[in-house]
Amino acid sequence: MSNNIIELEAFHGTKRQRGIEIIDNGQMKKSIGDKHWLGDGAYFYEQLFFSYKWIKDMFKSRQYRDHSTYEDLIEKYLILHCNIKVNKERIFDIDNNFEHKCIFDRFTEKINEDKQYFERLSNQNIGDGVVLNIIFSEYKYINKYDVVIASFETKKSKYKNNDRTRLNFVLEKQICVKNLNVVYDIIEYNLKNEYDNLIYLMKEYNNKQKEITTYSTKRKGYSRRYLF
Amino acid sequence: MSLKDELKEIDEFFNNMSTHELEDMLIRNGAMEKKYIIDEGFTFSYRNFDEYENFIARVKKQQNGYYKNFNSDEGESVINSYTNINLGAA
Numbered sequence A: 001m002s003n004n005i006i007e008l009e010a011f012h013g014t015k016r017q018r019g020i021e022i023i024d025n026g027q028m029k030k031s032i033g034d035k036h037w038l039g040d041g042a043y044f045y046e047q048l049f050f051s052y053k054w055i056k057d058m059f060k061s062r063q064y065r066d067h068s069t070y071e072d073l074i075e076k077y078l079i080l081h082c083n084i085k086v087n088k089e090r091i092f093d094i095d096n097n098f099e100h101k102c103i104f105d106r107f108t109e110k111i112n113e114d115k116q117y118f119e120r121l122s123n124q125n126i127g128d129g130v131v132l133n134i135i136f137s138e139y140k141y142i143n144k145y146d147v148v149i150a151s152f153e154t155k156k157s158k159y160k161n162n163d164r165t166r167l168n169f170v171l172e173k174q175i176c177v178k179n180l181n182v183v184y185d186i187i188e189y190n191l192k193n194e195y196d197n198l199i200y201l202m203k204e205y206n207n208k209q210k211e212i213t214t215y216s217t218k219r220k221g222y223s224r225r226y227l228f
Numbered sequence B: 001m002s003l004k005d006e007l008k009e010i011d012e013f014f015n016n017m018s019t020h021e022l023e024d025m026l027i028r029n030g031a032m033e034k035k036y037i038i039d040e041g042f043t044f045s046y047r048n049f050d051e052y053e054n055f056i057a058r059v060k061k062q063q064n065g066y067y068k069n070f071n072s073d074e075g076e077s078v079i080n081s082y083t084n085i086n087l088g089a090a
Helices: A016-025 A048-063 A070-076 A098-113 A128-138 A192-205 B003-015 B019-028 B072-082
Strands: A005-015 A042-044 A077-087 A091-093 A147-154 A170-177 A183-188 A210-216 A221-227 B034-039 B042-046 B057-061 B066-070
Touching: A005 A016, A005 A042, A005 A048, A016 A070, A016 A077, A016 A183, A048 A070, A048 A077, A048 A192, A070 A077, A098 A128, A098 B003, A128 A147, A128 B019
Parallel strands: A091 A147
Antiparallel strands: A005 A077, A042 A170, A077 A183, A147 A170, A210 A221, B034 B042, B042 B057, B057 B066
């Protein structure tokens, strides 16, 4: 294997029927639509937790309730485990490559420069996914890059009463594969042994801050101090 | 290519485009997924209403939130089975 080829272990959560089709065909399917933050492509996480969260959220939005047991969840959803083998020079890495970030920012800037003159899109926010679709399909970056990597700061509401930390987010790293040929070894991941830990992690993810009281000698009394 | 040259080429890419062409490009790439009501209880949205043969139709059953994505061939037959839709209508 060339020194430039890296291998990423990745997870993809999806409906069970769709997942079985993917396994049978040995190839991923692209996700298309405005809910996908990095544009059209097949989406993966390196962390199992986020794939679990994805199928948990899908379950709730379609069934109008949380899943009650492991069996309840996996009846309708599954997580695929895959390997992504890609030349590191063919990764458009917005996280770790500042030049790539500059390119992305320039596209966003040029699109928004003319926004006030749009007739059909004047009230529309242009999402990052649309910008990336333009970079890859119209500006032909699909010929240069197979994968997009970017992280998003999420769950800031969790930290809103802690103004002492700069780490006031949960970082969600997404991998969007534009060239499906770099995805190999697609199998269903057996969640059973990790299920209890995932439930616990989900509770931590949704953890609300605790309210505590501290004694102020200046005010000679107790006051509430929010801490996470 | 240096970043400076790359950014210059990007600027040129946009400068060679009219506002209308830019808007078309944005719509082709998902900027506006327009929703149409095609029958009672059903809406569909598609990305590229300027080039009919390349749209992606999503049929939503409003009662229970069911979504299904169709490719353009399937979507066309689904839509035609419900109504004769005027694609220019909002």
